[in-house]
Amino acid sequence: MGYAYMLRYAMQLSFLEEERLEDLAGFCKTVGIDDVMFFIHPLSLRHMTHEETKPWLDAIGRAKRKLEPLGVKTSINPLNSLIHDDAANTLLEGQHFRLMTDLTGKSAKAAVCPLCPEWRGYIKEMYANYAALRPYSLWVEDDFRFHNHGPLKWGGCFCEAHLSEFARQAGVPHLDRETFVRGLLAPGDPHAYRRIWLDSCRRTIVELAEEIAEAVHKVSPETRIGLMTSMPSVHAAEGRDWHGIFHAFDGQNAAIIRPHLPAYREITGMQYGWDFQAVSALTAAFIPEGTEAYPEIENVPYTLYAKSRAFQRYQLETSLLLGSRGITLNVLDMVGNGIYPEERADKWLSEEKPFLNAVADLGLSVQALTGVQVLVNEKSSYTLQTTAGSSMEELYPRETFWSSFLSAFGVANRFAVALPSQAGAVAALSGQAPRNYSETELRELFAQNTVLLDGEAVHTLCGMGLGSLCGVLQAEWRNVQAYEQITGDRKYAGIQAGRMRPYLSLGDCLDIQYENGAVNVLSNIHLPDGDIVCAGMAAVNGSIFILPYRGHDAQLGLLSPVRRAVIQEFLLLQRAEPTPLMIGTYCPHTSIHEYRSGGKQTIAIVNHSLDVVDGIGLAGGGGYSGDNWTRYSRKEPEGRRTVLRKEGSVTALEGEIQPLSMMVLHREAD
Numbered sequence: 001m002g003y004a005y006m007l008r009y010a011m012q013l014s015f016l017e018e019e020r021l022e023d024l025a026g027f028c029k030t031v032g033i034d035d036v037m038f039f040i041h042p043l044s045l046r047h048m049t050h051e052e053t054k055p056w057l058d059a060i061g062r063a064k065r066k067l068e069p070l071g072v073k074t075s076i077n078p079l080n081s082l083i084h085d086d087a088a089n090t091l092l093e094g095q096h097f098r099l100m101t102d103l104t105g106k107s108a109k110a111a112v113c114p115l116c117p118e119w120r121g122y123i124k125e126m127y128a129n130y131a132a133l134r135p136y137s138l139w140v141e142d143d144f145r146f147h148n149h150g151p152l153k154w155g156g157c158f159c160e161a162h163l164s165e166f167a168r169q170a171g172v173p174h175l176d177r178e179t180f181v182r183g184l185l186a187p188g189d190p191h192a193y194r195r196i197w198l199d200s201c202r203r204t205i206v207e208l209a210e211e212i213a214e215a216v217h218k219v220s221p222e223t224r225i226g227l228m229t230s231m232p233s234v235h236a237a238e239g240r241d242w243h244g245i246f247h248a249f250d251g252q253n254a255a256i257i258r259p260h261l262p263a264y265r266e267i268t269g270m271q272y273g274w275d276f277q278a279v280s281a282l283t284a285a286f287i288p289e290g291t292e293a294y295p296e297i298e299n300v301p302y303t304l305y306a307k308s309r310a311f312q313r314y315q316l317e318t319s320l321l322l323g324s325r326g327i328t329l330n331v332l333d334m335v336g337n338g339i340y341p342e343e344r345a346d347k348w349l350s351e352e353k354p355f356l357n358a359v360a361d362l363g364l365s366v367q368a369l370t371g372v373q374v375l376v377n378e379k380s381s382y383t384l385q386t387t388a389g390s391s392m393e394e395l396y397p398r399e400t401f402w403s404s405f406l407s408a409f410g411v412a413n414r415f416a417v418a419l420p421s422q423a424g425a426v427a428a429l430s431g432q433a434p435r436n437y438s439e440t441e442l443r444e445l446f447a448q449n450t451v452l453l454d455g456e457a458v459h460t461l462c463g464m465g466l467g468s469l470c471g472v473l474q475a476e477w478r479n480v481q482a483y484e485q486i487t488g489d490r491k492y493a494g495i496q497a498g499r500m501r502p503y504l505s506l507g508d509c510l511d512i513q514y515e516n517g518a519v520n521v522l523s524n525i526h527l528p529d530g531d532i533v534c535a536g537m538a539a540v541n542g543s544i545f546i547l548p549y550r551g552h553d554a555q556l557g558l559l560s561p562v563r564r565a566v567i568q569e570f571l572l573l574q575r576a577e578p579t580p581l582m583i584g585t586y587c588p589h590t591s592i593h594e595y596r597s598g599g600k601q602t603i604a605i606v607n608h609s610l611d612v613v614d615g616i617g618l619a620g621g622g623g624y625s626g627d628n629w630t631r632y633s634r635k636e637p638e639g640r641r642t643v644l645r646k647e648g649s650v651t652a653l654e655g656e657i658q659p660l661s662m663m664v665l666h667r668e669a670d
Contacts, residue, residue, distance in 0.1 A: 024036065224254065277407050294325065370414065384432040411571065443469065456551065534548070
């Protein structure tokens with residue numbers, strides 16, 4: 001099976017074309033490139049005509065004949081469907097497409113309304129033309145969406161045709177734009193216009209996917225259709241139907257996805273690890289099981305001036321956590337310079353591939369992940385309540401906090417799109433996630449499981465009249481300059497009565513009044529003079545943990561050695577079966593991911609920091625000691641037998657994990 005390198009490649013017609021293709025062929029042989037994804041006119045962001053694309057398809061055909069004898073597949077990556085943004089472009093003569101309109105009434109000059117019948121006929125014809133080359137895969141870029149079409153405000157479409165359709169669904173003769181938008185974003189319980197908007201967007205994109213797939217597979221049934229995606233929280237604001245889209249694209253060969261890896265330029269590993277959970281891991285949780293993922297390394301503005309080799313290798317390794325079978329490499333510039341010899345990309349890509357192949361062959365799947373179940377829902381934008389009702393960004397769900405937070409603390413977790421199927425699991429809710437469930441479902445969740453809540457989830461439960469589920473009488477947001485201190489003389493992380501501060505000490509905290517006898521207050525929030533403002537972290541009825549902050553505002557600000565110790569202690573005291581696996585030794589920003597399937601176990605540990613991690617103790621879980629483990633790393637891609645020893649309450653794992661790298665342990669069923 002292995003791990004595929006899929007190289008995105010921009011060439012320029014009649015501009016050193018033959019020399020560039022010779023260099024490309026040599027690069028493919030040296031590195032082990034499996035697939036080259038050719039752009040069609042990568043410098044054009046407009047609706048090209050068939051006549052304009054023909055020379056590009058002819059050139060791709062010439063390249064295909066050169067690459068096929070090397071065992072390298074040929075794919076096509078058109079950049080445009082709805083169009084990313086105007087970029088000074090307009091429609092060409094004869095293109096009578098209806099243009100996209102935003103919620104203020106402003107119309108684009110190139111981005112189109114996806115209901116436009118003329119454009120729909122055009123896009124089907126274009127994809128049929130691309131398919132005539134019989135590419136291995138044919139991609140739909142991430143402009144296949146309603147949002148992010150500059151210079152529009154947020155995106156669209158709120159044109160007259162859409163407003164007529166919204167009115168029809170609302171059962172009224174006419175709807176003006178301002179009235180519809182006001183209802184769509186109205187604070188409080190979602191207005192009926194919210195459902196109309198989300199249903200309409202959801203249905204339209206699936207219909208388009210079906211039409212494109214029909215056009216492609218009529219010409220080339222074996223061609224796989226791939227989709228690039230953006231941030232899932234933003235997709236939620238247009239009601240994205242993840243299963244519907246990929247079932248629509250699925251022909252004789254399964255559809256594939258290119259999920260966004262959250263760093264177009266190099267950032268810190270700490271921030272990348274946080275964002276990876278919120279974006280890439282969430283996307284993987286939403287797509288249908290069996291959909292093959294080939295995430296994207298995108299280096300803007302390209303070359304090592306965008307990202308170091310070390311960071312790119314680190315990104316490749318983290319892609320394996322998604323169960324990926326390969327990577328799409330957008331590591332060459334978009335102007336046709338081809339392979340930069342001074343970059344030596346061939347060296348690091350060649351060195352990395354044996355490790356990637358070995359781990360990919362283990363068959364990891366996000367469905368096999370264990371740990372705390374962080375509850376998410378692709379339809380959260382249907383249920384969440386806005387506050388100001390003034391922007392589309394208010395429709396973005398905020399449900400990923402616990403996954404990023406726990407990962408930074410070394411606690412295994414996974415996104416769950418459904419409530420726990422068995423009692424005794426540990427679940428986590430943040431943002432307005434509780435609104436996705438009925439009162440009956442929530443009562444069962446709290447009665448049978450351990451539950452972690454951030455402040456916004458607690459506030460949401462109170463707003464639903466269900467604060468009693470977590471022992472809360474009332475709760476009110478406070479914005480104060482404060483610090484947080486462990487109650488009594490308790491010692492955590494070697495510090496007695498340890499103190500913590502929210503980021504810049506100015507984050508909102510939730511002032512919670514608890515029912516008598518229900519709560520064990522673990523910390524208090526204090527004013528600078530020492531006066532207590534309200535309770536901080538708390539354990540309710542022994543099985544509910546409350547962190548009284550808005551998780552989505554916290555980012556890295558709530559991370560603390562003391563807080564880590566408190567949360568890990570709480571989890572280890574639970575009766576969950578099994579207790580979530582966690583890193584028991586102090587390794588900040590080192591995440592752990594456990595996969596169990598068919599008796600097989602795999603543990604992936606990622607060092608997101610710039611420090612060497614030397615020796616790790618595994619806590620929680622169970623049954624990890626023994627001599628039947630194989631360890632994989634960059635230095636040991638062939639695998640090495642490893643013994644894990646039980647030392648007190650932890651299982652000891654010896655050896656180093658280098659900065660920005662991953663180590664994998666695996667054992668087969670006994």
